[in-house]
Amino acid sequence: MxxxxxxxxxxxxxxxxxxxxxxxxxxxxxxxxxxxxxxxxxxxxxxxxxxxxxxxxxxxxxxxxxxxxxxxxxxxxxxxxxxxxxxxxxxxxxxxxxxxxxxxxxxxxxxxxxxxxxxxxxxxxxxxxxxxxxxxxxxxxxxxxxxxxxxxxxxxxxLELSVPVVPLAKGVAVLPLIGNIDTERARLLMEEVLQKASEKRLSHLLFDLSGVLVVDTMVADQIFKIEKALGLLGVETILIGIRPEVAQTMTNLGIDTGQLKIKSNLEQALKDLNESFGLL
The missing domain is CATH 1.10.490 (Globin-like)
Known part of the structure; x- marks a missing residue:
């Protein structure tokens, strides 16, 4: 055989x-x-x-x-x-x-x-x-x-493309967030924001939430964590563009935003930064 x-x-x-x-x-x-x-x-x-x-x-x-x-x-x-x-x-x-x-x-x-x-x-x-x-x-x-x-x-x-940190002036940048923020995107958001803030030597970062339709306790908690982490890097975080329905939801959920700096829109935030620090 x-x-x-x-x-x-x-x-x-x-x-x-x-x-x-x-x-x-x-x-x-x-x-x-x-x-x-x-x-x-x-x-x-x-x-x-x-x-x-x-x-x-x-x-x-x-x-x-x-x-x-x-x-x-x-x-x-x-x-x-x-x-x-x-x-x-x-x-x-x-x-x-x-x-x-x-x-x-x-x-x-x-x-x-x-x-x-x-x-x-x-x-x-x-x-x-x-x-x-x-x-x-x-x-x-x-x-x-x-x-x-x-x-x-x-x-x-x-996801990386969905975390665009856009420079506006020396030390100032805006992060326009669009769409829902799930657990994975929230984790990547923390990583990317901290890295880009360090690379661009930011002193102020504006979180534009006008494109975010839903903010729940998880999203709010992540924003707080990012704000604290940026603070350790010497970066001040300013929230802008919170939609009325999102503001109502955050209030109903009992989310405390007292520790966060909030402005109504990008124009107002930039005006205040210019008046306070002459950054623009």
């Missing part, structure tokens, strides 16, 4: 590109291929290298334990690469069953030509099937992880 497995392994290696092309034709049509961020040759090369692993596994009689590391490595690397290229996961996994089918087409023909036994066929299946399953699992896991990291990075970039 060993010689038969080696013969089958050599046949897969010999026809790896033929198998890869068969899989490719089953998976994708010409119209779809034109939209992919890779050339057809590059895709077939990837498929052929994958098929090559099956041939080598038969040559070495590698099972899921001894040969699995190569398939896991292939799955992790290829899954991340495909994700980086922006190819949808369902499209990338579409060829999984076709690999099995096309490889077995070649193996079946070779087994018939050499009158191989059922035992050989079962042995081949016991080697190849678990390895394919491992590769698919590693590929999917790597793709999902890469996709989640991409989403997280995009989300963080968006």
């Amino acid at each position: 060993k010689n038969e497995l080696q013969l089958l392994g050599e046949k897969i290696l010999e026809k790896k590109y033929q198998i890869a092309e068969r899989v490719h034709l089953k998976v994708i049509n010409k119209a779809a291929a034109q939209k992919l961020p890779m050339t057809e040759k590059e895709i077939i090369d990837i498929r052929a290298n994958f098929v090559k692993l099956f041939g080598e596994s038969l040559l070495q009689e590698a099972d899921a334990d001894t040969g699995g590391q190569l398939f896991l490595k292939w799955g992790k690397e290829t899954g991340k690469r495909v994700c980086d290229l922006g190819i949808p996961l369902d499209q990338a996994l579409k060829g999984t069953s076709y690999y099995r089918t096309c490889i077995w087409e070649v193996l079946g023909e070779e087994m018939l030509n050499h009158d191989m036994s059922l035992a050989t066929s079962l042995k081949v299946g016991s080697i190849l099937d678990p390895l394919l399953d491992q590769a698919v699992y590693a590929f999917s896991s790597a793709y999902v992880q890469c996709h989640e990291e991409t989403l997280e990075n995009s989300k963080r970039a968006f």
Whole structure:
């Protein structure tokens, strides 16, 4: 049987590109291929290298334990690469069953030509099937992880853009907040504001809340914390632009703003700063 497995392994290696092309034709049509961020040759090369692993596994009689590391490595690397290229996961996994089918087409023909036994066929299946399953699992896991990291990075970039500290004069800047402030944005707000206040050497920071529709106890608490942290850096915080409905909500919630410096709008805040400190 060993010689038969080696013969089958050599046949897969010999026809790896033929198998890869068969899989490719089953998976994708010409119209779809034109939209992919890779050339057809590059895709077939990837498929052929994958098929090559099956041939080598038969040559070495590698099972899921001894040969699995190569398939896991292939799955992790290829899954991340495909994700980086922006190819949808369902499209990338579409060829999984076709690999099995096309490889077995070649193996079946070779087994018939050499009158191989059922035992050989079962042995081949016991080697190849678990390895394919491992590769698919590693590929999917790597793709999902890469996709989640991409989403997280995009989300963080968006959040960072939503904390714009805009300089108005030497030592004075305004932070216009827009939209809801959830726990994650509040945490990032603290980090970004402190860092930018230090970088820009601010003495005064105006918090413009005119674009904030809802202020609850969590948001208010975060504003208090930022105000205290900025105070430790020598930066005075001034709240401006509180909407009437927000002011009413804050009053109903019993939020004490007595310790905060508040002005009605940006114009009034700048006027007071100029009169008091001649900053503008």
